[in-house]
Amino acid sequence: MTRQSTDQATPEDGQETSLEAGLAAALAHLNQGRAEAAAACAAALARHHPAHPAVLQLIALIAMQRGETAQARHHIAQSLALRPDHLPSLLIAGRAALADRAPAQALPHLLRACALSGNAVEPCYLACVARRQMGSADALAELGQLIQRAPGFAPAWIELADAMRQAGQPEAALAALDRAIALDGNAARTHFQRGKVLYGQKRLAEAASAFGHAAALEPRSREARLNLAIAQQELGELAAAQDSLETLLAAHPDDYDGWIKLGLVRQDRHDLAGAQAALRSALACRPDAAPAAVNLGIVLQADRQPDAALAAYAHAFRVEPGTFGRIAQALCSGPHGRLWADLGALRALLATLGHAQD
Template sequence: MTKPSTDPSAPEAALAVALEAGLRAAITHLNQGNIDAAASYAAALIGRYPMHPAVCQLSAQIALQRGDATLARRHIAQGLSLRPDHLPSLLIAGRAALADDAPAEALPHLLRACALSGNALEPSYLACVARLQVGAADAVTELGLLIQRAPGFAPAWIELAETMRKGGELQAALAALDRAIALDGNSARAHFQRGKVLHALGRKAEAADAFASAVSLEPRSREARLNLAIAQQELGGLGAAQATLEALVGAHPQDYDGWIQLGRVRQDRRDLPGAQAALRSALACRPDAAPAAVNLGIVLQEAGQPDAALAAYAHAYRVAPDTFGRIAQALCSGPRGRLWADLGALRALLASLGSPGNPGSTQD
């Protein structure tokens, strides 16, 4: 299918036809789940018709689905400047602001959507979410009223459960999540939140099952995979945890949490070269992450590379001096440890070695 013409000399009627064809193609790809193709059409459209409200709305929707909430907010702000009370655009603006961790900016859009829609379910629910996130005094009350009005609406039960979990009411949160799953068993978020509650209750095997259900329903969820791996590791399933984490970092190569957890699992499995590689990847994601540098030092020390270990420890000490106690303990531990009677001398050595660079890169 031909993308919309960008020739400024094209007749107005031809441009209108091209606009309609481009919008239709982008929407078709979006509905088919081909987000990259939809984004390609949207980019061509926004370049040619930056002031067209439908193009702005579509571009915002696609950006939001691709996880770029900041870009979505920019596109939808332009669209709302052209049609301020357009209900779908207000909902996209609210969702984008929530995804961008800006609930206070989402709330006005969502309250306006409530007013325009006669407090329809979707804007009312999203407004409740924004209220909860900004800590509004009436947030829980409004959520309770919404559940009374629509007891079969699973997302509201999930939101109630999360509020209860944060308040320490774990059994009540679990009951709310069971209700949500009974209403919508295909909600990955409900299974994920249930896993968090079960884990907090110490029911780790059930938590792992819940996280696994969330991953099967939403394979792209890095949070679900990470929590599944942690539960698997705690249950002693190191091989399963490693496979889960390798899938996670394969899909999200810049995921610091995934890499450092993979390093820990490989270390537990005595795969010291693999642990080193994972921890270096974690540091590539976050060069100033002291925990990854300390863990790398421990692994290098276990591998019989004391000088490289000291370089890693020095890097950790440079970026976070409060890690000194753990470093000193690690240096004295294990069969390859070193005893430092003069901690002042150790501090001076770490400070002298702690220059920016690739920690632990020297070999013995």
Template sequence: MDDSETLVRRATEAFNSGKPDEAQRLCEQGLARLPGDPVLHHLLAAVLFSRNAVAPAHAHIDVSLAKRPANAAARLLAARIARSEGNFDVALAHIDSAIAISPQREFFVEKARTLDQAGLRAQARESWRAILNVIPGHQEAAARLGRLAWEDGDPATAASLLAQAAAPGAPASVWFDLAVARQDLRDHAGAASAYRKAFELRPDHAEAALNLGIAMQEGGDVDAAMRAFAQAYRLRPQLFGSIAMALTSASHGRLWLDEDGLRRALAS
């Protein structure tokens, strides 16, 4: 029969190999024999949380922390669980404890995310700036600072930061935010390029297709704009009103007096 250390090793290997069922079974097998083992409770909490079983994950990490309150990794997991539950004060308390135990970069990033999600904009901005100062190429920090700058009405700063974040591996949301900032600066070609990338990464992103059409139209390429509008319409027919407004109000638009005709053009 495997001892606790062997079970933990096997469960960790299973979890890291994408076998959460096996990892959970091994943890539960170990806890049946050693119900108070903090490492097994920690690992089982991680497995359960990865499977969106938040309440039982919370219960297991609490048991682990009761046995090992100074374990920084367990504090980080507890913070993530609390953040997913919307318990931001609890999450921040766990993160601050983790930082006091072992001030690692990952913990500071988690704190910035939590402050951001909690709507504490000034504190979140300060945290993201501190991360970007220490790690100049930190993609997430640049992306979040860029988004915050855009929300504050500073598209130039937003575009600069988001361009840093729009590196290989950046999600569609970063490219979309960069496109919006460029569009506000009337950089229609740059906006169109970023919208195309967002749409390439997320082919179901109807808003990216719609805004690509608007950017192409503002750049004077109405035929390309119509193709983008058609993609947006196919993905979400409810955008018809926005498409019609864009076509008739822009400087390079087209006047459509026949609504059915426009629908046929978009559908074809």
């Protein structure tokens, strides 16, 4: 990825010098991964220069690094309104829309960036990505042409690998990723994509190694940690999976998927109290998540808490009536199950308990 820049203006007075210094300090923090320090600098700049395009661009960059794509798109749109043909801003707008799964909105920005840059590699590559996400029949051919023009551009090889993986050609995908790693072995995305291909081939140990490499290169990566934990769990490495999930959740405490997976891993390790705590955290993140409520009921049932288990099942049934079959099966299974001969009565009981929770 190209080094971030706000294309600062030449200072003409004390205020402009202060603006340039503030932008430089924020970008230094951002380029070194210190998003919170960069955000503090940006907030101070915004108080004095709320409508300056470079400040708005900086705020968008910080939002992108935090994964706040909607905020990034909002602020970069404001910046572009003030300087419509600013090339770095067009690229940020395109990247933000792609990250937000809005390729049709990304493409005009990227095509304009292509035109302004004389069809430079990066905007052309991002335009290919947008076309791929839109399902364009010509996108893969355009990507191949770009690789022929710039064979040393690693992101294009990664994109080609993803296309090969989706086309059911894992060996071709791995070959493209090997080329990307040879060009830039320190790109976390490359190792993550390699892990996805290997996991799809059921090569779990190799997949876990690739995901672990990605997580080491990008410690705050949610996707790398979560997929590493999934591979570790399937390998039976439960302690390692728990460590991976707890590391993920320390960085992303509102991650529903991380909490529910941690609950299941702790359950597999016979830590029923820990499993309950994790599943309750999952429900705190998404109160209407029926799978978390059903799994909580199962754990409570195993922990000899039948009333609490019924309450959890009732919550799941209230938010998703389609869970009834699984609930009925769970209630009569295991050493502490209860057999319900009258499923109509069970359904009525769950409905009554669910209404009582409202």
